[in-house]
Amino acid sequence: MDDQQQLTSAQLAEAGLDDWRPLLGRLKARFRTGDPATGYALANAIGQAATAAAHYPDLTITGTAVVVALTSPEGITGRDVQLAREISRRAEQLGVTSDAGGITQLELGLDTAANSRLAPYYAALLGGEVTHGEPVDPSGQVPTVWWQEPDDSGGPVLPAQPFEQRWHFDVWVAPDEGERRLQAVLAAGGRLVSDAAAPSYWVVEDADGNRSCICTPAGR
Incomplete structure (x- = not known):
């Protein structure tokens, strides 16, 4: 999967990103944290993953959820998919579940x-x-x-x-x-x-x- 080439809808569907949905050229996910402390812990974990990948998502933190959006200048690329998988992995480690419905x-x-x-x-x-x-x-x-x-x-x-x-x-x-x-x-x-x-x-x-x-x- 090319890190710098825009992926097609079919490629994104085959990527198996159950937590994520493509919308308007971005991958979006919503993680139900349940409380602010868990939300900030997840945001910190996402920040560590983003720093390691040198690729930075947009985050929206509320009292009960964290919404994450990923994109590249070319559109949604392989590097977005890789970071999305890592973010999902870190959320799972924290016991945080995703809620893709309603994104x-x-x-x-x-x-x-x-x-x-x-x-x-x-x-x-x-x-x-x-x-x-x-x-x-x-x-x-x-x-x-x-x-x-x-x-x-x-x-x-x-x-x-x-x-x-x-x-x-x-x-x-x-x-x-x-x-x-x-x-x-x-x-x-x-x-x-x-x-x-x-x-x-x-x-x-x-x-x-x-x-x-x-x-x-x-x-x-």
Whole structure:
């Protein structure tokens, strides 16, 4: 497995990373620590593994969990897979279990043709910078904002809305989570607008008609 070449979806599926899911060019895992002390112990173990590999993940530590994200400039590579395996091994040594269900990444999509004009504003508002035409927060505190010109999604034609909606959520989940997330949304009073592009994405809407997409890497 090449340490510096982006891996395909098939290669990642064959890697046997049960604790991890590929989302938006990153490997993500969530470890249920149960308490802050165990979380910091796991974070310290991850730091030792990362230092030994000279490859550093992003960590989010809460009172009951540690979320880890791995990527390389080329995308997800063999070095990410190797470090993911080592992190899982160290978590197991600490008696920490993973919870791959519900791993999520949020993007904010704005339907507008004025992206070049609006990008600096949203970069300033969110405390980030414009990268490849999109406002990006290098610290990872807020989601990336991306642009979609009206009626230019490239996907299935959707039923018309009785009002103009400009903002929408793209909620990214793992391929094995898409259907479960959809059923949870429907059970919570949401409506399915279109499954024509599934399993790449499902278009759903809330009771007021505001639409979002449940997205997965499958079929892309």
